[in-house]
Structure formats: structure tokens, C-alpha cells
Amino acid sequence: MIGDQSPGQIEPTAERRVVVTGYGCLTPLGAGAPASWSALISGQTARCPVSVIPVQGCRVTEGAQAQIPPLVGFSRRRLSRLSRAVRLMLPAVHEALAMAQLLDADGFCSQPYLETAISTTACGMEMGEHFLQSVWNNESRGRLALVAHYQAQQQILELQRRFRFCGPSMVVANACAGGANAIGHAADLIRAGMADVVLCGGYDALCELVFSGFDCLQALSPTACRPFDRGRDGLMLGEGAGFLVLEEAEHALRRGARHHAVISGYGHSTDTGHLTQPDQGGVPLEKAMRQALAMANMEAANVGYVNAHGTATPFNDQAEAKAFHRVFGCESTRLSSTKAATGHTLGAAGAIEAVFCILALASGELPPQINLRDPEHLVENALVKLGEVAQLESVMSVNLGFGGSNAALILSKQ
Amino acid sequence: MIAGLLSYGVVCPGGLGVDALEKKWPVVECSSASGHRTYPVSLTDTSLQEFTEWSRAPRMRRSSHISYFLIEAARQALAGAPHIDLSRTGVVVSFFLGCIDYSVRFYRQMNKDGRRFASPILFPETVFNSPISHAVSILGLGGPVYSQIGDKASWASALRTAECWLRNKTADNVLVISAEEFDPHELDAFEAAGWLKRGNLIPSSGAGALLFSRMHSSSIQISNLSDGNVFFSRKDGTAAVRRGLSSLASDCPVLACATSWTMELQREVIPSHRLLAQPNPCVEAFTVSAAWDTIRAVRLLERDGELSEIIVPFWGLAQQFSAAQISRRPARLTP
Numbered sequence A: 001m002i003g004d005q006s007p008g009q010i011e012p013t014a015e016r017r018v019v020v021t022g023y024g025c026l027t028p029l030g031a032g033a034p035a036s037w038s039a040l041i042s043g044q045t046a047r048c049p050v051s052v053i054p055v056q057g058c059r060v061t062e063g064a065q066a067q068i069p070p071l072v073g074f075s076r077r078r079l080s081r082l083s084r085a086v087r088l089m090l091p092a093v094h095e096a097l098a099m100a101q102l103l104d105a106d107g108f109c110s111q112p113y114l115e116t117a118i119s120t121t122a123c124g125m126e127m128g129e130h131f132l133q134s135v136w137n138n139e140s141r142g143r144l145a146l147v148a149h150y151q152a153q154q155q156i157l158e159l160q161r162r163f164r165f166c167g168p169s170m171v172v173a174n175a176c177a178g179g180a181n182a183i184g185h186a187a188d189l190i191r192a193g194m195a196d197v198v199l200c201g202g203y204d205a206l207c208e209l210v211f212s213g214f215d216c217l218q219a220l221s222p223t224a225c226r227p228f229d230r231g232r233d234g235l236m237l238g239e240g241a242g243f244l245v246l247e248e249a250e251h252a253l254r255r256g257a258r259h260h261a262v263i264s265g266y267g268h269s270t271d272t273g274h275l276t277q278p279d280q281g282g283v284p285l286e287k288a289m290r291q292a293l294a295m296a297n298m299e300a301a302n303v304g305y306v307n308a309h310g311t312a313t314p315f316n317d318q319a320e321a322k323a324f325h326r327v328f329g330c331e332s333t334r335l336s337s338t339k340a341a342t343g344h345t346l347g348a349a350g351a352i353e354a355v356f357c358i359l360a361l362a363s364g365e366l367p368p369q370i371n372l373r374d375p376e377h378l379v380e381n382a383l384v385k386l387g388e389v390a391q392l393e394s395v396m397s398v399n400l401g402f403g404g405s406n407a408a409l410i411l412s413k414q
Numbered sequence B: 001m002i003a004g005l006l007s008y009g010v011v012c013p014g015g016l017g018v019d020a021l022e023k024k025w026p027v028v029e030c031s032s033a034s035g036h037r038t039y040p041v042s043l044t045d046t047s048l049q050e051f052t053e054w055s056r057a058p059r060m061r062r063s064s065h066i067s068y069f070l071i072e073a074a075r076q077a078l079a080g081a082p083h084i085d086l087s088r089t090g091v092v093v094s095f096f097l098g099c100i101d102y103s104v105r106f107y108r109q110m111n112k113d114g115r116r117f118a119s120p121i122l123f124p125e126t127v128f129n130s131p132i133s134h135a136v137s138i139l140g141l142g143g144p145v146y147s148q149i150g151d152k153a154s155w156a157s158a159l160r161t162a163e164c165w166l167r168n169k170t171a172d173n174v175l176v177i178s179a180e181e182f183d184p185h186e187l188d189a190f191e192a193a194g195w196l197k198r199g200n201l202i203p204s205s206g207a208g209a210l211l212f213s214r215m216h217s218s219s220i221q222i223s224n225l226s227d228g229n230v231f232f233s234r235k236d237g238t239a240a241v242r243r244g245l246s247s248l249a250s251d252c253p254v255l256a257c258a259t260s261w262t263m264e265l266q267r268e269v270i271p272s273h274r275l276l277a278q279p280n281p282c283v284e285a286f287t288v289s290a291a292w293d294t295i296r297a298v299r300l301l302e303r304d305g306e307l308s309e310i311i312v313p314f315w316g317l318a319q320q321f322s323a324a325q326i327s328r329r330p331a332r333l334t335p
Helices: A033-041 A076-081 A084-099 A125-136 A143-148 A152-163 A175-191 A208-216 A249-254 A283-296 A314-328 A346-363 B018-022 B049-056 B065-079 B100-113 B130-139 B152-168 B185-192 B234-246 B262-269 B287-303
Strands: A018-027 A047-049 A062-064 A115-119 A169-172 A197-204 A240-248 A261-270 A303-307 A334-336 A394-401 A405-412 B004-012 B028-031 B038-041 B089-095 B145-149 B173-180 B206-213 B220-230 B309-315 B320-328
Touching: A018 A033, A018 A084, A018 A175, A018 A249, A018 A346, A033 A346, A084 A152, A084 A197, A084 A240, A115 A152, A115 A175, A115 A346, A125 A143, A125 A208, A125 B100, A125 B185, A143 B185, A152 A169, A169 A175, A169 B152, A175 A197, A175 A240, A175 A261, A175 A346, A175 A394, A175 A405, A175 B152, A197 A346, A208 B100, A240 A249, A240 A346, A261 A283, A261 A346, A283 A314, A283 A394, A283 A405, A303 A314, A303 A346, A314 A394, A346 A394, A346 A405, B004 B018, B004 B065, B004 B220, B004 B287, B018 B287, B038 B185, B049 B065, B065 B089, B065 B100, B065 B130, B065 B173, B065 B206, B089 B130, B089 B152, B089 B287, B100 B185, B130 B145, B145 B152, B152 B173, B152 B206, B152 B220, B152 B287, B152 B309, B152 B320, B173 B287, B206 B287, B220 B234, B220 B287, B234 B262, B234 B309, B234 B320, B262 B309, B287 B309, B287 B320
Parallel strands: A115 A169, A115 A197, A303 A334, A303 A394, B089 B145, B089 B173
Antiparallel strands: A018 A240, A018 A261, A047 A062, A169 B145, A197 A240, A261 A405, A394 A405, B004 B206, B028 B038, B173 B206, B220 B320, B309 B320
């Protein structure tokens, strides 16, 4: 299956290093990576009453919602038809492409052919919800626009249309591990010699079906999201988008693009025990983490910081704490979950958290574990305190998802 | 493709197994969810004994038909290659709509009974990767697992993922599967999209699976793949299809598998003498149809000594066009 690269073919080489030349995010903490990072590092949380979707009747009505900046270059009519998911995605992609020097003077992608690997769990779900309502309420007007903006390929199409590029698009839906999978897959494509540059990341918007789904599972915290706290009582749903431009190192060098990190390891595994609950020993997650370390040819002690999945559900954090303890032991590796601040952004989580990892690598500042009162003993000494700094050479980002998806990424300075 | 195609599995309206692809499939009238009118549909029989058996597995008791279709197709493909190492076997699943049945049921329930009273059992089954999670658990597969989504053309993306894993030796074998179930709301959606206007799209359901291996060669291979031929409007479609076909063999036969508005594109771009007819034209299960068509092409090459290559187009109705060139020639194994 060769010949699918355009223009020309790319020959696989023995060593193809994958570097990050651009990144961007839109989170409930802020529009753009600097704003999100600044709020994160100062220990803020975005928790607030949810107003962008109807949540009346739910047990929990708080979450983390993003403020979407005005989108330029769209007519009012077209803007009104874009799903919230697309409106979250476009600013994050713009930031990533701009940083990678892949935008021309008119704000379009300077590469007309650009491969994408993108994660989502809910696509443009609010469009699907409105469509079902229209069928049940016998309202046929406007259905085409709803149908035309619901599915994942429509969001990718909007992205390609806005930035004027084409190319293969891979949309991974591995639940909450999908964002990390999208980045890992992009790196895999480059390592395999199947691409030189890939735009990758994830997006998800708050929507009624998913919010109610987590609420009826009683997985949402009625109080505060407290990852790795023994009194944790559930997660906080959020929304957002995170995107990275990955590039083969020589390719980046040739065009003079600066690299901000190296994707040095990627591991993924499937927990086959239960659809929603992770293995309580954290064994499949450990496998993914060790795979990533093996790919990076790295000892666990070389990883200075781990951005945990840390949803703050009783089951997730217990499994993760055990896996973390076995892999990193009592070494100096620091640990925190940023979901207490941003909320759980589902298909975007792995990508947003990878962006935070790059910022930690660059600045040496560590995202604090907020909302902590009574820490889990296994990881008590590893949890990051407000204001901590460290000399980091490599960091790990870990994600788990429904269906047993586990993913671990290692990002390094060199 | 840098791997051998070992085997395949089929769940379709004609029944189970690859021979069912050649049968004439039943077509029945089905009312749309709004009840405005009926449309022809061609659906996999959900009462088959095999599905009942799968539904008895403790993990599968609460799952919907899409999981049964998927696991049955995967089982057939694995049965065709009993010697492979399951712990080194990965899975890529390609969905168009995924778990539509439970998604609609869950959303209806929360609207009818109140948000907090929707079933916590239904919700996890609405997640795209639930069906493959069940299948991987029951079949004992230990390799990487991705669920991918998109229009029919995204089948090519699933094949690329398989190639990537095999090239990087992330897995020794990869199952590429697609599965779809049916819900009458689809008829309202497809009607709104204008896909049902001329009666040349008959919604369908089922599954298809292909098993590739880098450890074994085979006489049939996917020799070339054209992916990422994007169109922003139907008007752009012609250029996207021409671009997509230009990187493939220009003279070999093409499987006729367009439906709805892309039938016109097919007529416009591909000369009729190159088209290979299908036993069930217009039946559309999206990424599943792409899997069925890939398997059909393989079967044609296996049976017909005159044919050495076939192009299988994947007519995405919404975003892009892709195509695979399938050839009968010795496979080249990864160095």
C-alpha cells in the first residue's frame, strides 16, 4: 500500500525523529496555550455552572466551559451553522499552524497537502441532538444543516476548508485516550516514512447526551474534582481543543522551523476486563507506560513529570496510582492531573495535556495538583505542589478511556 | 501493501460468510422515524443463531447488534488463519455511524424520563469504541486497537493505519473491520441530506473484516491506495475523483460501487466498459460497504485468472474520495 503520499513518495529510513514544531489549545482556562498555562500554573480551576448546554434535572450542573474567541473570516450565516466543536477547534489549530510557521500571509495553510490525525468522542453532537429533536417534534426545516455538521468528517472538512489544505484525515475515537492516540499515531506515520508533517490533536465540546451520560453514571463530582485525593467523588466535565504539528526532524530543520519538543515514546494497550472500569491493579496502563519508555529507550527515572489522566473517579485514580507507583517507584518523578483545573475534555484531553507537558518542559514549571486534601498514600510524595519547578528533560502524558483504551506519550527536550 | 492478506469475514443481508456477498439480498420497505414515508432497506437478519450465541457472552448481554456483527466478522477472519499469534494482532475498526441504536435510545430516554433517569447501562454502549472493546476481550486479541470514524472513504484511512503498524512492527497481524447497525432515524437524516432522492441508495447493515499479516505472504495484496482526495462541494467531486484515480492503474477494471449522487460522478469519470457490476447495486452500509467491496475484489481476483488487478473506489458522500488497487502478485514482505 504505497503510493498514497502526495506529492511524491517518502522512503522510510532507519531513524526518523519526530519533533513538535507547533502547538495550540483552547481550554476552559483560556484561549490559547499561554493563557491556559498561566491560569493552570497559578492553581486556578475553571469549574462553574454550565450554561452552554441544558443540564437542568442532572444531579450535577457544574463543569468547565470554554470562552470561544470571535472567529474571523466567516459570514454570520456560516458561523451560525458551525458546531461548537468546530468553533473550539479552529483557534487551537490556528495557534499551532502559526507557531509551526505553516500559515501564509492570508492565514491559510502554506502546505496545500497536510495529513491530519484527530481525536473526538462526540463529533458535533449538539447537531445530532437537534436533529433528533426535529424528527420527534416534526420540524423538517433546517435538518440538512444539522445532518451536514454532525459527523466527524464534517468537522475535518470545516478545518480543511478554513485553512485551505487537503490530505488524508484519520479520526480516532478511542474515547478519552483518543487525543494521545492521535498524537502517537501521527508520530507513528512519520516514523514509518508515510508522512513528513502531520497536524494532530483532539477536540470535544460539552453536549447534553454526554453530560447526562456521565451524570446518570454518577461519575460527576457534586463538589470539586479532586484527583488522587482519598475523598474524591467524581470528575468534572470540560471542553476544548488541543493541536500539535509533528514533523520529521530533518524536514523541520530544512525549512527552518524551530522544534519545541521531541516525541520520544508512545505506548498503547487495551484493558479487556471491563467496558468502563480500569483494571484495579493498573496492569494494562503499566504496559502502555513501559512500551513508551521502551520506545524512548529510557529509564523511568529519566521522566521528570507525569501528567496523569487523574479523572478523580475512585476507580481510575486507584488504578493509575498503582501503575505509577510500580513504574516510577519512589523516584523523583513528579505527578499531577490537570483535569481538576480544565475539566475532563474527553477526546481533547490527551492533546491538551500534551501541550501542557511541552510547556512544562520549556519552562520547568510544574502544574500543581489542586483541590488536594487527603492524598492517596501511594503517590502522596509525588504530587506537585503549587509553585514547584524542576529541571526537566523528559515528561510523560498518560490517558485512559472507556472501552479499556490506555495511552502514554513521552515528550523530551532533545 | 507490505503484507499478505490472510483471510476475511462477512456479515451481510445475504447471510454470514463470504459467499453471502454474491447472493441477491432481501430488500424491504421501512418507515422513517418521523413516519413520513417508507424507503427500501436491505438489512442483516439480527435473529441469526450466531448473534444469539454472542449475546449470551456475559460482556455482550447488554450490547447492541453492531457488536454482534463486528465480533462475528472478526471471528470468521481469525478462523481463516488459526496459526497467527493473537497477542501480536491489532485491530482497526472503521465506523460511519457506530452505535446509533443505543445513542438514539439513550437520548430519547433522557428527554422522556428526565436527564438523571436515563439508563447508565445504555450510555457506555453508545461510545464508538465499545463494540471493539467487547470483541478484543472475547477473542483474546493483544495488539493495538483503534476505532476510527468518518465517511465511506475513511475505510482507506483504516487500511493506512494497518500498514503503519505493520511497517513499524507495532503488530504482526492487523484485523481491519467495519460494522454498522440500522436505526430508522437514518432514513430521516439521509432524506434531509438528499441521498435518497432517486432511490439509488438503499441503507444497509452488517460487518466486514480483513486480516493482514507481515509474517505471511499471499497472492493477493492491496498494491496501491489513494487517500485524502478532499472535495468541499459536490461540484468539486469530479476533480477529487480524477485526482484520486490518477495515482492508480489507468486501465484496470473498477468495481462499480457508487450510490446516491456519486453514481453520476462514477458515470462521468469512469468509462462503462471498465466497470465491474455488483449483485446488489445501490445497497449502502458506508464503511461496511467499503469492506464488502474490498473482499469482493479479492474474491474476483482469486477466481478469475484473467484478472490481475481491480480498483475499488470508496465514494465518500460527504468529504473525500479514496480508492484501493488490489492486485494478484507476490507480496513483498517488510525487510
